[in-house]
Amino acid sequence: xxxxxxxxxxxxxxxxxxxxxxxxxxxxxxxxxxxxxxxxxxxxxxxxxxxxxxxxxxxxxxxxxxxxxxxxxxxxxxxxxxxxxxxxxxxxxxxxxxxxxxxxxxxxxxxxxxxxx
Numbered sequence: 774x775x776x777x778x779x780x781x782x783x784x785x786x787x788x789x790x791x792x793x794x795x796x797x798x799x800x801x802x803x804x805x806x807x808x809x810x811x812x813x814x815x816x817x818x819x820x821x822x823x824x825x826x827x828x829x830x831x832x833x834x835x836x837x838x839x840x841x842x843x844x845x846x847x848x849x850x851x852x853x854x855x856x857x858x859x860x861x862x863x864x865x866x867x868x869x870x871x872x873x874x875x876x877x878x879x880x881x882x883x884x885x886x887x888x889x890x
Contacts, residue, residue: 801863802835802837803839804836804837805837805839805840807839807857808844808874813874816884817859817874817886821837821859821870821872821886825861828868828888829866836861836863837860837862838859839860840857840858840860841855842856852874852876854875856871857872858871858872858889859886868888869889871886871889
C-alpha cells in the first residue's frame with residue numbers, strides 16, 4: 774500500500790513538473806503579415822530569438838509582430854526575395870529586426886536576420 778502511494782505521488786509530481794515546463798516553453802504570440810510558412814517561421818524565429826536574447830539578456834519573448842516591407846516576384850509569380858521587419862517584445866523591451874529571405878535554385882529559402890536601427 775505504501776509503494777502504491779509513493780508511485781501515485783511521483784506521478785503527480787511528474788505531471789506538475791511537466792505542466793510548469795510547458796508553461797515556460799510557451800510560444801510567443803505572432804501577429805502581422807509574413808511570407809513565411811510554419812517551418813521557415815520556426816527557423817527565422819530561432820535566429821531572432823538568439824539575437825534578442827544576446828542583445829537584451831531576455832530569454833522570454835512574449836510577442837512577434839511582422840510586417841512585409843518588400844516582395845520581389847518572378848514572372849511566374851513565385852517569391853524570389855522578401856524583406857520583413859519583425860518587432861520582438863519581451864521582458865519589457867522591444868527590438869526590431871530586418872529579415873531578408875531569398876529563394877535558391879533548389880526551391881529552398883535562405884534568410885538573414887539583422888538588427889534594424
